[in-house]
C-alpha cells in the first residue's frame with residue numbers, strides 16, 4: 502500500500518484522501534476531498550506525493566500479458582517526450598515542424614506498406630487505431646455514397662462486412678456512423694475471415710470489407726489476398742467492386758519485418774487503406790495511431806478540412822481537434838533509430854519469446870494451442886476437451902493474478918462462444934528471463950489446480966480485459 506496516505510470514509514459519507522502527517526506542513530490540510538473540488542491549495546510536494554502514491558496502486562505493466570500497448574521506451578525517447586510534452590498536433594501554425602514530421606512518418610509507412618506511389622498516397626496520425634479505423638470506415642462510406650449518388654442509386658442502407666472477431670472499435674464505427682455490420686462468424690474450420698462464403702454477405706450496399714492483420718482474440722492474420730480474390734470473383738459475377746480496409750493495429754508493424762513476403766498490404770490492389778497503432782508494435786507510448794490511403798482518390802476530398810498553416814493551408818482529417826504531438830515525434834525517433842534492421846531485430850526477439858512460450862505451453866497436458874504466435878507474437882490456448890471438471894481457464898487466470906501476471910481468459914466470438922481461450926501478448930520488454938519465471942508460475946498454478954479433489958465454484962466468472 503502507499504505510505505503517505507490512507508483512503509478513509511468519513512461519517513458524513515464523503516470520501517477523502519488522508520495525508521500522512523510526515524508529509525504535512527504546519528497549517529496544511531491533512532485531508533483532501535476525493536470527489537469534491539478542493540477548496541484550498543496544497544504545496545506542490547504534497548500534491549505530487551499524493552498522485553505519485555496513488556499511481557503505485559496500478560499494476561506492474563511488465564507483468565501484463567493482456568495488453569498490446571507499449572509501456573517502455575529508452576532514455577532518449579523519454580527525454581524527447583519531456584521536451585515535446587507541450588506540442589499540439591492540430592496547431593500546424595505553431596508547430597509546423599511537428600506537422601512536417603507527421604507527414605514524413607506516414608509517408609514512410611506508405612513506403613513500408615508498398616503504396617504504388619507513396620508521394621501520391623495520403624495519411625495522418627491519430628490518437629490510436631480506433632480513431633484510425635473510424636477514418637478508414639468513413640472514407641469507405643463516403644466513397645460508396647458518391648458512387649451510389651452519381652449512379653442515381655439510394656444511399657440509405659450502407660453495410661460493412663467483417664469477421665465476428667473484430668475489435669470493438671468496429672462495432673463503435675457501425676453504431677456511431679450508422680453502418681450495418683455484417684459479421685461473418687468464425688468456426689473451427691474457418692478460424693479467421695478468409696473469403697469463404699463472402700458472396701452471402703456482400704451486396705451493392707457494401708461499403709467495404711475489413712481484414713484484420715492480427716485478430717485481437719488470437720493474434721492470427723486474416724489472409725488479405727484470399728479475401729481480395731473472393732471479392733474479385735464477386736466482382737466478376739455481379740459487377741460489385743468492394744474495397745478492403747486492413748486493420749493492421751498490431752500486424753502492420755510486424756508483417757513488414759517478420760513476414761516481408763506475405764502480401765497483405767497495398768501490393769493488393771483492392772486494399773484502399775491500412776491502419777496501425779503506433780503504441781502497439783510501433784513501440785511508442787500510448788496514444789498514437791496511423792492510417793494511410795493507397796492514393797488520394799481513396800480518400801474523398803469532401804472529408805478533408807483545411808486549417809491555415811503558415812500562410813498556406815494544411816489538410817486534416819481527424820475526429821479530434823487538439824491532441825498531443827509528442828508521440829508523433831517519438832515515432833519518428835524510433836523510425837530513425839531502428840530502421841528496417843532494428844525493427845526486424847526487436848520484433849524477431851519478441852516473436853522468439855512467443856514461440857518459445859507457446860511450445861512450452863503445448864507440452865502441458867491440460868492445454869491445446871489455438872495458434873502458436875507465428876503471425877504476430879500473440880497466441881491463445883484452450884483447456885483440452887474432457888481434461889477436468891474441477892477447474893477452468895478463469896480459475897487459472899485468477900491463480901496467475903496472485904503472482905502478478907495478467908493473463909486474460911475469455912470466450913471466443915460468434916460462432917465459437919462456447920470455447921474459452923486464454924491469451925498471451927508478447928511485447929518488447931518481455932524477455933526470455935521473464936518467460937522462464939512465467940512458465941514456472943504457470944506450471945505451479947496448474948499443479949495446484951490439478952491437485953484439487955473437487956470442482957471449484959464457477960459462478961460469477963467474467964472475462965478479462967483482452968482488447
Ligand SMILES: *Cc1c(COP(=O)(O)O)cnc(C)c1O
Pocket residue numbers: 569628629630631632634668670713714715716717748749750751778789790968
Ligand atoms: C487494439 C486494436 C484496435 C484498437 O486500437 P487502439 O489503438 O487501442 O485504439 C483495433 N483493431 C485491432 C485489430 C486491435 O488489435
